[in-house]
Amino acid sequence: MGITARNWREYPQRYRLEAAKCSQCGKVFFPPRLICNQCKSRKFETIKLPGEGTVKTFTVIRVAPTNFIDEVPYAIGIIELLEGFSTMMQIADCDPEKISIGMKVKLEFRKIQSDGEAGVIMYGYKAVPVSE
Amino acid sequence: MRDVAIIGIGMNEKWGELWDKSIRTIFTEAALNAMDDCNVDHIDSMYIGCMSGGLFVGQEHLGSMLADNLGADFIPATRVESACASGGLAFRQAFMDVASGMSEIVLAGGVEKMLDVDGGAATYALSTAADQEYECFHGVTFPGLYAMIANAHMAKYGTTRKQLAHVSVKNHMNGSKNHRAQFPFKTTLEEVVNSVMVADPLTIMDCSPVTDGAAAVILCPLDLAKKKFANKPIIKVIGSGHATDSIALHDRKDLTWLSAVELSGKRALKMAGKKIADINVCEVHDCFTIAEICVTEALGIFEPGMGGPSVESGITNIGGKIPVNTSGGLKSKGHPVGATGIAQIIEITEQLRGISGDRQVNGAKVGMTQNMGGSGGSSVCHILEVN
Numbered sequence: 111m112g113i114t115a116r117n118w119r120e121y122p123q124r125y126r127l128e129a130a131k132c133s134q135c136g137k138v139f140f141p142p143r144l145i146c147n148q149c150k151s152r153k154f155e156t157i158k159l160p161g162e163g164t165v166k167t168f169t170v171i172r173v174a175p176t177n178f179i180d181e182v183p184y185a186i187g188i189i190e191l192l193e194g195f196s197t198m199m200q201i202a203d204c205d206p207e208k209i210s211i212g213m214k215v216k217l218e219f220r221k222i223q224s225d226g227e228a229g230v231i232m233y234g235y236k237a238v239p240v241s242e
Numbered sequence: 243m244r245d246v247a248i249i250g251i252g253m254n255e256k257w258g259e260l261w262d263k264s265i266r267t268i269f270t271e272a273a274l275n276a277m278d279d280c281n282v283d284h285i286d287s288m289y290i291g292c293m294s295g296g297l298f299v300g301q302e303h304l305g306s307m308l309a310d311n312l313g314a315d316f317i318p319a320t321r322v323e324s325a326c327a328s329g330g331l332a333f334r335q336a337f338m339d340v341a342s343g344m345s346e347i348v349l350a351g352g353v354e355k356m357l358d359v360d361g362g363a364a365t366y367a368l369s370t371a372a373d374q375e376y377e378c379f380h381g382v383t384f385p386g387l388y389a390m391i392a393n394a395h396m397a398k399y400g401t402t403r404k405q406l407a408h409v410s411v412k413n414h415m416n417g418s419k420n421h422r423a424q425f426p427f428k429t430t431l432e433e434v435v436n437s438v439m440v441a442d443p444l445t446i447m448d449c450s451p452v453t454d455g456a457a458a459v460i461l462c463p464l465d466l467a468k469k470k471f472a473n474k475p476i477i478k479v480i481g482s483g484h485a486t487d488s489i490a491l492h493d494r495k496d497l498t499w500l501s502a503v504e505l506s507g508k509r510a511l512k513m514a515g516k517k518i519a520d521i522n523v524c525e526v527h528d529c530f531t532i533a534e535i536c537v538t539e540a541l542g543i544f545e546p547g548m549g550g551p552s553v554e555s556g557i558t559n560i561g562g563k564i565p566v567n568t569s570g571g572l573k574s575k576g577h578p579v580g581a582t583g584i585a586q587i588i589e590i591t592e593q594l595r596g597i598s599g600d601r602q603v604n605g606a607k608v609g610m611t612q613n614m615g616g617s618g619g620s621s622v623c624h625i626l627e628v629n
Contacts, residue, residue: 120375141376167397167497169389170442171381175369176362178381186382188390188492196492198377206442211397222380234379 130154247467250460252276257455257576272456291328291352292580297367325371329583330613330622351458354578388530389441405550407434409531417570424576453576457584481625483509503540510623525586527614583613
């Protein structure tokens with residue numbers, strides 16, 4: 111669907127987990143923004159997000175968008191990586207029935223989807239359970 | 243600002259799979275029905291709620307096409323988009339157009355033709371209401387987003403699977419009395435819970451359908467309504483509220499709380515000079531069963547966490563203390579996304595006119611609508627009162 115440019119310009123965030131931290135109030139934005147919605151500062155520093163977090167909520171997708179039809183069922187959740195900061199990703203390498211809110215996960219670099227049969231492969235992050 | 247009244251309402255005879263009609267035809271049908279309802283021979287301007295003519299039927303530039311098809315040559319016509327809240331927002335623009343003194347007789351309409359594409363394309367078109375690069379990229383769907391809200395709500399408040407099902411059972415019961423509903427059948431708790439799972443814990447019977455449909459209403463200044471359109475009860479628009487929130491669900495502090503709904507409701511109530519307890523009947527955005535539960539909490543009808551127990555108790559049934567979604571809601575009536583917000587206005591207008599038949603809420607004087615975009619990234623509320 112011609113989404114190559116939309117993919118490569120997100121590489122810093124997806125491949126290196128880079129976020130923007132407001133220099134004034136400390137709020138973290140992912141992807142980076144130009145103005146902080148909390149204190150309106152326009153100064154940020156680039157930080158690397160931690161590679162571990164906890165499941166805040168999740169679901170198991172059983173009816174998928176066209177690009178993900180071969181993957182069903184798959185789990186997807188909102189993962190808290192820092193206090194007050196969360197983002198969405200798939201939860202892989204586990205039985206979806208065993209996922210629970212509060213579960214600890216770590217982030218791994220994975221293939222997410224491809225742009226049709228002949229297009230670019232798009233990589234990013236997925237969460238996998240941390241074995242206790 | 244001038245006081246504004248609703249004088250005409252119109253929809254298609256029935257919503258659903260309207261294979262034999264194009265987007266231009268279904269919109270024009272609803273618009274002509276609204277004009278005939280109040281016998282106006284012209285309109286001065288119009289606003290059309292439509293989420294994605296481009297993705298559903300490959301047609302943008304609806305202002306031009308639909309004004310032309312309505313025979314309303316050369317009028318200002320504006321297409322309005324706020325995902326599934328497009329209709330509610332189109333109504334708000336029409337209200338402001340009349341209230342400001344810019345126009346006299348204004349049409350607020352909504353349309354969506356969703357069944358000209360296959361299921362995968364419809365799912366994709368709807369998903370554009372979420373964050374493409376940070377939600378949809380990972381394979382989430384709209385049922386998936388609301389399923390995550392449901393799981394968070396269940397964990398935080400103990401809301402049960404059965405309570406979610408009660409929303410669907412109630413709305414199908416109401417829809418079974420609505421001849422325009424796409425799915426006017428009744429259902430049971432067991433059927434809802436045991437239907438095909440879409441995104442855990444939501445089954446297909448927790449989800450509103452894809453629908454072809456259109457709706458339209460005619461607005462004018464209250465003074466003009468009293469002079470020329472007093473043969474039917476005059477419905478005043480006494481409050482309008484609109485709010486936005488982050489498009490991505492994960493950017494919200496409390497995943498169970500819809501701040502845009504709370505704020506749009508408060509803004510509408512403040513303009514109306516009413517309290518939530520003054521509302522006699524309510525149409526809210528039940529795109530998924532959990533949405534109705536969260537919306538009734540965010541509007542302040544129930545305390546946080548009490549939306550589930552409340553629907554279970556029957557308090558939101560027709561005949562209950564505060565009937566919610568007497569039309570059958572999005573669940574049973576159907577959800578042509580751009581038209582939904584206008585159809586909510588029509589249901590409340592009919593309730594206040596006292597012409598809702600088997601669905602009538604006795605003595606309804608003040609009603610409220612709440613129309614949501616995406617997973618709660620936008621919300622529009624209106625309060626109507628019979629003069």
